[in-house]
Amino acid sequence: MTELTKLTLAEARTKLAAKEITSVELTEAHLAAAKASDKLNAYVTLTPEVALEMAAASDARIAKGEAGPLEGLPLGVKDLFCTNGVRTTACSNILDDFTPTYESTVTANLWADGAVMLGKLNNDEFAMGSSNETSRFGPCVNPWKASDSDANLVPGGSSGGSSAAVAAHLALGATATDTGGSIRQPASFTGTVGMKPTYGRCSRWGTVAFASSLDQAGPITRSVRDAAIMLKSMAGHDEKDTTSVDIDVPDYEAAFTGDIRGLKIGIPKEYRVEGMSDEIEKLWTQGIAWLKSAGAEIVDVSLPHTKYALPAYYIVAPAEASSNLARYDGVRYGLRVHSDDITDMYEKTRAEGFGDEVRRRVLIGTYVLSAGYYDAYYIKAQKIRTLIAQDFKQAYEKVDLLLTPTAPSPAFAIGEKVNDPLSMYLNDVFTVPVNLAGLPGISLPAGLSSNGLPLGLQLIGRTFDEETLLRAAGVLEEAAGFSAEPSTWWTEA
Amino acid sequence: MSVDENTVRRIAKLARIAVTEEELAPLSKDLSTILDWVEQLGEVDTDHVPPMTSVVEMEIKMREDIVRHDNLQKQVTQNAPQSEDGFFTVPKVIE
Numbered sequence: 308m309t310e311l312t313k314l315t316l317a318e319a320r321t322k323l324a325a326k327e328i329t330s331v332e333l334t335e336a337h338l339a340a341a342k343a344s345d346k347l348n349a350y351v352t353l354t355p356e357v358a359l360e361m362a363a364a365s366d367a368r369i370a371k372g373e374a375g376p377l378e379g380l381p382l383g384v385k386d387l388f389c390t391n392g393v394r395t396t397a398c399s400n401i402l403d404d405f406t407p408t409y410e411s412t413v414t415a416n417l418w419a420d421g422a423v424m425l426g427k428l429n430n431d432e433f434a435m436g437s438s439n440e441t442s443r444f445g446p447c448v449n450p451w452k453a454s455d456s457d458a459n460l461v462p463g464g465s466s467g468g469s470s471a472a473v474a475a476h477l478a479l480g481a482t483a484t485d486t487g488g489s490i491r492q493p494a495s496f497t498g499t500v501g502m503k504p505t506y507g508r509c510s511r512w513g514t515v516a517f518a519s520s521l522d523q524a525g526p527i528t529r530s531v532r533d534a535a536i537m538l539k540s541m542a543g544h545d546e547k548d549t550t551s552v553d554i555d556v557p558d559y560e561a562a563f564t565g566d567i568r569g570l571k572i573g574i575p576k577e578y579r580v581e582g583m584s585d586e587i588e589k590l591w592t593q594g595i596a597w598l599k600s601a602g603a604e605i606v607d608v609s610l611p612h613t614k615y616a617l618p619a620y621y622i623v624a625p626a627e628a629s630s631n632l633a634r635y636d637g638v639r640y641g642l643r644v645h646s647d648d649i650t651d652m653y654e655k656t657r658a659e660g661f662g663d664e665v666r667r668r669v670l671i672g673t674y675v676l677s678a679g680y681y682d683a684y685y686i687k688a689q690k691i692r693t694l695i696a697q698d699f700k701q702a703y704e705k706v707d708l709l710l711t712p713t714a715p716s717p718a719f720a721i722g723e724k725v726n727d728p729l730s731m732y733l734n735d736v737f738t739v740p741v742n743l744a745g746l747p748g749i750s751l752p753a754g755l756s757s758n759g760l761p762l763g764l765q766l767i768g769r770t771f772d773e774e775t776l777l778r779a780a781g782v783l784e785e786a787a788g789f790s791a792e793p794s795t796w797w798t799e800a
Numbered sequence: 801m802s803v804d805e806n807t808v809r810r811i812a813k814l815a816r817i818a819v820t821e822e823e824l825a826p827l828s829k830d831l832s833t834i835l836d837w838v839e840q841l842g843e844v845d846t847d848h849v850p851p852m853t854s855v856v857e858m859e860i861k862m863r864e865d866i867v868r869h870d871n872l873q874k875q876v877t878q879n880a881p882q883s884e885d886g887f888f889t890v891p892k893v894i895e
Contacts, residue, residue: 403881405879406878406879407879408872408875408878408879409875505856506855506856507856507858520854520855521855546861546863549860549861550856550858552856552858553861612844614840615840615841615843615844618837618838618840618841619838619841621834621837621838622838622841629815633816636816637881638880638881638888638890639876639877639879639880639888640879640880640881641879641881642881643881643882646891647891647892648891649890649891649892649893650816651818652890652891653816654816654817654818655818657815657816657817657818658817658818658819661817666817667827667830667831667834669815669817670808670811670812670815670817670827670831671831671834671835673811673814673815674803674807674811674831674835677811677814684838686851687841687842687846688838688841689851689852689853690846690849690850690851690852691841691844691846692851692852692855693849693850693851693852694844694846694849696852696855728830728833728834729833729834729837743855744855745855745856770856771856
């Protein structure tokens, strides 16, 4: 790690503006770190030429006094965002060497504000997974290791490349997406900050679709302020996505007043799940104490349908995925397995192109949407979703925010859960309800487990009230004072 | 087993994914485990609950129905595994 890769996004921004450093220097330092990180498998495509060209252009704009809000700041991009002229695969074989001729709205917004693209980051295939083990490029490895074992751990998922790259200082920040926890759980596993904004805050245009009513882009960074900075640029109405909302994007950095006196923080009792480990319980209690001593009022609340969120999610998400993934048929882009018969061509292409977990979800989705089952499964799940959203709505009549753990455990070993889908799904027990209700949520590092691994706390906000969420997250971050870093074992020969 | 091997075969056909005979048993087990687990939703009385249709209350904006791009035929077919003269090509579908 060099002095330049130690910087937060906000610190680098200040140094660039003061002309203490150049974007080319900053970008070169991150490219060098990325090139020396093969053991982590965080980047699936590194784009040094693009990066240096963008950095030089940024330096020129800074010299002319024309700097944008993210001018010259090098970022990583989850391989789920389409990038013009740069291979985009969703880490699936079915996309083969697909090279978009257009740019996703979220990444286009970042580049328009001056950010520099370092490359594309690993993720679970089509963002389906909680460990980044289902990627066609192989698992991404968590930079953190437990103090009592040398085993390689998962960085969480699906945005595992994003969380690993940010934790290992291979980028100042990274884009990610969250359908059921795919930003927040990897952030929790790697000691980083992960923010999922309200559904509709960021455009989904040009982002490979998984479950359209749940998917939302957001940043993974090393501080809450950095998350606010990135989100400000990523968010905004886009006429190419009718579900992106046409309301003003506030200046999120103005939210950091440090004052949460009188704010009401709800503690949902249903999140105290059976078998929750003592250290997660302790972390949560500690978080409550921190907020309380900062002047917040703690209120016990009930979200009675919480236990049904995960099973409802595993109907809704696969159903939408089975529809979205119908487009991969070997005709317009990606892989084709040749056959003289068109149906045979479709079936062989999709058999070869989809990995096990994606196939599993497409089959479940097809089943729950098939004739005779649609009402019993899909409509039932959408009704449960209404009840879950109502639970939150009722809670927000009494409180401003909710505080919960992010994940039920610290990072686990690669291979530990990959053959047990159900136990993998349970990773998302605290994050999924937030997606089902479309709410904003943020995970921030709050402590270490007994064997030295990061643990995150989650704050959940009201619809489109990212400002209150960031304000409280800033206070919590300061109280937690999390400063641990993984050892840089991956750079050693 | 809520999803037997014949059902797996049928839904794989619907999903247009080739599945080998050897894969049927493990898939039947995996899918049944997951679907048996989601059955717990049956405990919740939802008779008078409307299904969610939009997660955030919003009015969908309308826009003019106008052509915004010039001919993008080249870009559209550029990533095709097989194309000819700006068209996608597929195996013969009519006799």
